[in-house]
Amino acid sequence: MLQFSKDYKEILRQYVLSQTEQNLYIGQNFSRQLIEKNIAPEDVIGIHKAALEEIFPDMPEQLLHSFDLLIEVMIRYGLALKEHESLVKKQEELKMEMDLAANVQETMLKTKVPQLSGFDIGLVSIPAKKMNGDYIYFVSNDDQHADVAVADVIGKGIPAALCMSMIKFAMDSLQHSSTNPDYMLDMMNGIVERNMDDSMFISMFYGRIDIKKSRFTYASAGHEPALLYRAAEDRFEYLEAKGILLGVDPSAVFEKHDVTLNKDDFIVIMTDGVTESRTKEGFITQQTLLSLIRDAKDLPAQEMTDHIFQLLARSQDYELRDDFTMVVLKK
Numbered sequence: 001m002l003q004f005s006k007d008y009k010e011i012l013r014q015y016v017l018s019q020t021e022q023n024l025y026i027g028q029n030f031s032r033q034l035i036e037k038n039i040a041p042e043d044v045i046g047i048h049k050a051a052l053e054e055i056f057p058d059m060p061e062q063l064l065h066s067f068d069l070l071i072e073v074m075i076r077y078g079l080a081l082k083e084h085e086s087l088v089k090k091q092e093e094l095k096m097e098m099d100l101a102a103n104v105q106e107t108m109l110k111t112k113v114p115q116l117s118g119f120d121i122g123l124v125s126i127p128a129k130k131m132n133g134d135y136i137y138f139v140s141n142d143d144q145h146a147d148v149a150v151a152d153v154i155g156k157g158i159p160a161a162l163c164m165s166m167i168k169f170a171m172d173s174l175q176h177s178s179t180n181p182d183y184m185l186d187m188m189n190g191i192v193e194r195n196m197d198d199s200m201f202i203s204m205f206y207g208r209i210d211i212k213k214s215r216f217t218y219a220s221a222g223h224e225p226a227l228l229y230r231a232a233e234d235r236f237e238y239l240e241a242k243g244i245l246l247g248v249d250p251s252a253v254f255e256k257h258d259v260t261l262n263k264d265d266f267i268v269i270m271t272d273g274v275t276e277s278r279t280k281e282g283f284i285t286q287q288t289l290l291s292l293i294r295d296a297k298d299l300p301a302q303e304m305t306d307h308i309f310q311l312l313a314r315s316q317d318y319e320l321r322d323d324f325t326m327v328v329l330k331k
Contacts, residue, residue: 004033004037004039004047005047005050005051007030008030008047008048008051009050009051009054009055011023011026011027011030012048012051012052012055013051013055014026015027016055040075042071042072042075045067045071046067046071048067049064049067049068049071052064052067111136111137111138112138113138114138114140114146116140116146116209116211117143117211118211118214118331119209119211119329119330119331120300120301120328120329120330121301121302121327121328121329121330122300122301122302122303122304122305122306122327122328122330123136123302123305123325123326123327123328124305124306124309124324124325124326125323125324125325125326126309126313126320126323126324126325127320127323128273128320128321128322128323128324133152133153133163133164133323134150134151134152134153134164134271134273134323134324134325135149135150135151135152135164135167135168135325136148136149136150136325136327137149137150137151137168137171139171139179141179143211144210144211144212145179145208145209145210145211146208146209146211147179147181147184147206147207147208147209148206148207148208148209148269148327148329149171149184149204149205149206149207150204150205150223150269150270150271150325150327151164151167151202151203151204151205151223152202152203152204152223152224152271152272152273152323152325153167153200153201153202154200154201154202154203154245163196163200163202166195166196167188167192167202170188170191170192171184171188174187174188179208180208180217180256181206181207181208181217181218181219181254181256182219182254182255182256184206184219185204185206185219185220185221185243185246185254186252186253186254188202188204188221188246189221189246189247189249189250189252189254190250192246192247193246193247193248193249193250194250196247200247201222201245201246201247201248202221202245202246202247203220203221203222203223203224203245203246203271204220204221204222204223204246205218205219205220205221205223205224205226205269206218206219206220206221207219207226207267207269207329209329213260214260214261214262214331215258215259215260215261216258216259216260216261216267216329217256217257217258218239218241218256218257218258218259219241219243219254219255219256219257220240220241220242220243220254220255221243221244221245221246221252221254222243222244222245222246222248223271224270224271224272224274224275225238225239225240226238226239226267226268226269226270227239227267227268227270227290227293228259228261228265228266228267229265229266229267229268229293229294229297230262230265231262231263231264231265231266231297232262232264234294236290236293236294237259239257239259239267241254241255241256241257242254242255243255261331262331263331264330264331265330265331266297266301266328266329266330266331267328267329268293268326268327268328269326269327269329270325270326270327271322271323271324271325271326272322273320273321273322273323273324273325274289274308274312274324274325274326275289276322277289277312277315277316277321277324278316278321279315279316284312284315292308292311292312293308296308300330301328301329301330304328304330305326305327305328308326309324309326312324
């Protein structure tokens with residue numbers, strides 16, 4: 001430190017005498033040495049004060065005292081700066097971890113959309129934050145049937161994402177079982193009730209398509225009712241089925257219903273991030289949502305879901321307040 005003080009005093013003396021660009025350049029280079037030696041800002045001010053006292057012994061005492069105040073200010077500033085830099089670093093590390101976790105989740109939860117003769121399928125699932133608490137699951141064990149499940153964890157963020165990962169693996173383990181929707185929800189209810197925290201619940205809509213009969217069989221666990229559009233009559237029906245959220249009651253019973261699809265009919269399965277979309281004026285009305293879907297009815301299923309998402313996202317200034325998931329099954 002003594003040598004640094006001597007070197008700085010000489011640099012300061014030369015600058016006070018001539019104020020040249022060369023003197024400034026030497027000072028800049030000296031600052032690099034201070035950083036390398038990890039000399040604190042308040043220590044640099046102390047060195048500067050001591051050098052001034054030697055170069056200008058007649059300097060007013062009041063002016064020298066001002067450096068004592070500056071030293072105290074820099075001590076507090078240095079501590080605050082270190083805390084800030086530490087926080088920024090932790091936030092950057094957390095963001096990197098979240099990005100990685102989101103990519104892993106997207107890979108883990110990716111589902112293959114089945115190619116069904118006579119049906120067109122489209123889907124969209126966009127998380128409100130990094131991690132998705134919604135999930136779409138398809139399974140097709142033969143060329144005559146296909147199952148689709150849409151689930152929504154009550155909550156968002158990492159806890160919801162972890163729960164959804166468990167749901168995915170549980171459904172994988174059941175995909176070769178009987179795929180009656182009510183049976184699948186009964187099995188899932190037991191798994192959720194045994195393995196998830198009491199504060200976490202899941203809604204799920206489960207449907208099965210019989211390709212040959214054009215029949216859609218469905219059951220619901222406290223989920224938003226799906227919509228059935230009857231093209232010949234240009235009207236919507238709600239596909240409702242009694243059943244409480246998964247994980248609430250191990251003895252819960254889930255109703256099963258079925259409908260037959262005719263040409264150009266389609267089914268829309270959604271989460272509440274769609275039905276409860278909010279604009280500056282408040283929640284969108286059911287009539288508004290039905291109008292948006294009706295206006296897009298002639299589009300292919302994937303274009304239809306993308307179009308509706310873009311319209312609803314734009315109405316919210318692209319700031320989703322909840323995960324947005326929609327599946328369209330068109331006959």
